Amino acid sequence: MSDVQGHFGSAFVAEFDELLRWRRDVRHFRTDPVDDAVVADILRSAELSPSVGNSQPWRWVDVRSAAPRAVVKQTFARCNADALQGYRGERAQKYLSLKLAGLDQAPIHLAVFCEGGTAQGHGLGRQTMPETLAYSVVTAVGSLWLAARARGVGVGWISIMEPDDVCAALDVPDDWLLVAYLCLGYPVEETSTPELEREGWQARTDPRARYLVR
Numbered sequence: 573m574s575d576v577q578g579h580f581g582s583a584f585v586a587e588f589d590e591l592l593r594w595r596r597d598v599r600h601f602r603t604d605p606v607d608d609a610v611v612a613d614i615l616r617s618a619e620l621s622p623s624v625g626n627s628q629p630w631r632w633v634d635v636r637s638a639a640p641r642a643v644v645k646q647t648f649a650r651c652n653a654d655a656l657q658g659y660r661g662e663r664a665q666k667y668l669s670l671k672l673a674g675l676d677q678a679p680i681h682l683a684v685f686c687e688g689g690t691a692q693g694h695g696l697g698r699q700t701m702p703e704t705l706a707y708s709v710v711t712a713v714g715s716l717w718l719a720a721r722a723r724g725v726g727v728g729w730i731s732i733m734e735p736d737d738v739c740a741a742l743d744v745p746d747d748w749l750l751v752a753y754l755c756l757g758y759p760v761e762e763t764s765t766p767e768l769e770r771e772g773w774q775a776r777t778d779p780r781a782r783y784l785v786r
């Protein structure tokens with residue numbers, strides 16, 4: 573008998589917590605491919621995510637061609653160099669030493685957009701908080717991250733890029749907002765500690781500092 577209420581047993585709950593503990597932002601990828609069927613499974617799981625008004629505003633673009641990939645690498649390199657200018661001294665040295673994207677090695681690049689003009693959901697919940705449409709896409713990215721990790725596939729989220737450059741390179745409709753640019757592939761190593769913590773940039777902090785009761 574399970575000691576957990578509901579559909580799932582305690583063993584599953586323990587494993588799910590392990591999955592959360594071992595989900596990592598990955599920047600060091602093996603170059604070997606991920607089977608199309610595995611990627612399809614991961615996307616199918618991500619499609620189960622919640623969305624405002626059941627709008628399902630996420631749009632996935634599997635970036636396979638060399639030309640848009642080259643644009644993405646250029647915009648990353650430029651934005652990363654710009655970001656470095658915002659740091660001084662030891663912080664700048666540390667920033668320079670970080671690997672902040674696995675664009676060259678990752679076999680899969682997935683650009684994730686929010687279709688701002690979608691009629692699906694009939695506007696429910698968006699009249700008061702229109703930003704919930706984009707939040708819905710973020711929930712799908714979170715699901716994808718876990719669904720990938722459960723299958724041994726690593727995900728790296730890259731935000732150091734100019735969204736307009738990515739939208740132009742991928743020729744997406746004007747009302748599509750870039751929410752995430754993701755690299756997917758098998759990680760070089762598995763770890764339960766964030767890379768930024770291991771590299772001495774930023775450790776996790778005490779959760780009690782983020783918890784209020786009113």
Ligand SMILES: Cc1cc2nc3c(=O)[nH]c(=O)nc-3n(C[C@H](O)[C@H](O)[C@H](O)COP(=O)(O)O)c2cc1C
Pocket residue numbers: 595596597598599671672673729730731732765766767768769
């Ligand atoms: C919205 C978002 C954007 C991110 N952008 C970047 C990025 O551009 N480059 C990078 O190396 N990591 C990026 N990350 C990964 C974070 O640095 C990482 O999640 C954090 O250090 C915690 O590590 P963990 O995901 O392994 O727990 C991003 C994460 C999120 C949620």
